[in-house]
Amino acid sequence: MNRVLLFIVALAAFAFTKPCLADLSLTLNNDDMAKAESMYQRYCSLCHGVQREGYKADHAPSLRSQSLLSTAFPQMLFDSIAWGRVNSAMDGYIDETGGPLAESDILLLIRWLAQKENSSAIDLNQDPIPGNALRGKKLYSKNCASCHGNEGQGITGTALADQLFLASATDSYLKYAIVNGRDGTPMQSFAGTLQDEDINDVVAYIRSQASGWSPQPPELAQWPDASEYVMNPNGEAPQFNLREGRYVPAREVEKALKDNKKFIILDTRPGSAWQRIHIPGAVPMPYYRDKSRIAENLPNDGTWIIAYCACPHAASDSVINHLRSLGYQNTAVIDEGIIKWIEMGLPVVAGKNKVN
Numbered sequence: 001m002n003r004v005l006l007f008i009v010a011l012a013a014f015a016f017t018k019p020c021l022a023d024l025s026l027t028l029n030n031d032d033m034a035k036a037e038s039m040y041q042r043y044c045s046l047c048h049g050v051q052r053e054g055y056k057a058d059h060a061p062s063l064r065s066q067s068l069l070s071t072a073f074p075q076m077l078f079d080s081i082a083w084g085r086v087n088s089a090m091d092g093y094i095d096e097t098g099g100p101l102a103e104s105d106i107l108l109l110i111r112w113l114a115q116k117e118n119s120s121a122i123d124l125n126q127d128p129i130p131g132n133a134l135r136g137k138k139l140y141s142k143n144c145a146s147c148h149g150n151e152g153q154g155i156t157g158t159a160l161a162d163q164l165f166l167a168s169a170t171d172s173y174l175k176y177a178i179v180n181g182r183d184g185t186p187m188q189s190f191a192g193t194l195q196d197e198d199i200n201d202v203v204a205y206i207r208s209q210a211s212g213w214s215p216q217p218p219e220l221a222q223w224p225d226a227s228e229y230v231m232n233p234n235g236e237a238p239q240f241n242l243r244e245g246r247y248v249p250a251r252e253v254e255k256a257l258k259d260n261k262k263f264i265i266l267d268t269r270p271g272s273a274w275q276r277i278h279i280p281g282a283v284p285m286p287y288y289r290d291k292s293r294i295a296e297n298l299p300n301d302g303t304w305i306i307a308y309c310a311c312p313h314a315a316s317d318s319v320i321n322h323l324r325s326l327g328y329q330n331t332a333v334i335d336e337g338i339i340k341w342i343e344m345g346l347p348v349v350a351g352k353n354k355v356n
């Protein structure tokens with residue numbers, strides 16, 4: 001199986017359990033609001049912005065629009081945060097996938113997100129929306145592809161062909177977003193531009209991109225021990241040519257791996273992302289780890305420390321900035337990030353998700 005395919009299958013093989021969303025009234029007290037806010041600032045603001053406005057990094061969407069909150073609360077918000085999205089910087093955060101948050105933390109976060117904007121849930125119809133997918137494809141290419149990508153892979157707009165997204169977004173959810181847009185964001189309302197039937201056809205086209213995979217529980221790997229952080233401790237130091245004094249090309253890192261050089265690679269994505277796939281030898285060092293603990297087991301003796309993330313700099317920059325502030329000398333960020341790394345066919349270790 002080729003690596004990209006393996007990557008997608010491994011990522012898709014999640015336990016897709018539904019939480020109990022019974023009592024989700026929006027009446028959090030001040031303590032809960034403060035707890036949620038601090039979780040949000042620690043784990044989410046890096047990309048979604050301190051004020052939840054979005055677009056701080058990696059085209060992360062706004063988490064404030066009424067259009068999103070009223071239709072995504074509770075299930076879509078829960079799923080997006082728990083499982084993430086396959087080929088984007090949005091990783092899963094629930095502990096079952098190796099992420100840092102318990103189900104109860106995510107439930108608190110989604111209630112906080114909705115309560116901050118005084119949003120109330122709209123009950124959308126669950127029925128499939130019939131439409132002509134072929135006709136929808138043409139309309140999609142003309143009206144949507146410039147932001148969402150020819151293949152729905154996402155550019156400045158969300159990845160609509162993402163398998164985790166499609167596994168939880170209903171047809172009515174998609175249609176609502178297209179008809180109403182997402183207020184305060186580049187996603188405009190198409191109510192005046194497209195007829196109702198056109199929109200149904202576009203929804204049918206987007207739906208036709210879902211592969212319909214079935215849920216499988218992931219098997220979590222052990223995190224490496226501190227004694228394993230430095231690869232090839234008796235090897236020589238690698239030679240890296242940094243762009244802007246910071247970014248190292250993926251090819252140079254691949255060569256250093258192949259030549260058994262002495263260095264450390266840090267995976268700065270959430271633990272769940274490391275569990276699914278990582279560069280061989282990479283140590284999980286999520287961007288949200290307490291600053292006081294980042295350097296805990298990292299030698300400050302000139303050993304090269306290379307960080308990477310998904311898309312491709314926000315999380316890794318924040319960890320490297322911290323190490324540099326502590327005086328670490330030889331540090332860099334993999335310029336391309338791991339998504340490009342995989343597309344380039346460079347080596348990765350896939351997680352232990354059971355693949356059929």
Ligand code: HEC
Pocket residue numbers: 040043044045046047048057058059060061062063068076077080081085088089090091093109154157158159160162165314315
């Ligand atoms: C490294 C950047 C990054 C971090 C950190 C991050 N996100 Fe995201 N998030 C994204 C991106 C990018 C998307 C859109 C993915 C796509 O294109 O499909 C997204 C999508 C989402 C969505 C779906 C929104 C929609 O419009 O469908 C929600 C909800 C969300 N994130 C919540 C969170 C929460 C809560 C946290 C913290 C626990 C978080 N994110 C952390 C980058 C990030």
Ligand code: HEC
Pocket residue numbers: 054060061062063065068140143144145146147148156157158160173174175177178182185186187188190202
């Ligand atoms: C100008 C760029 C642009 C165009 C054109 C555009 N979109 Fe969007 N779309 C976005 C952005 C950006 C978002 C995320 C908005 C946010 O919440 O911050 C989005 C969000 C969405 C969402 C919600 C996704 C989610 O995770 O909840 C859907 C569905 C969607 N767009 C469908 C479409 C369709 C279908 C078309 C064509 C008819 C289209 N969009 C055209 C930029 C665009």
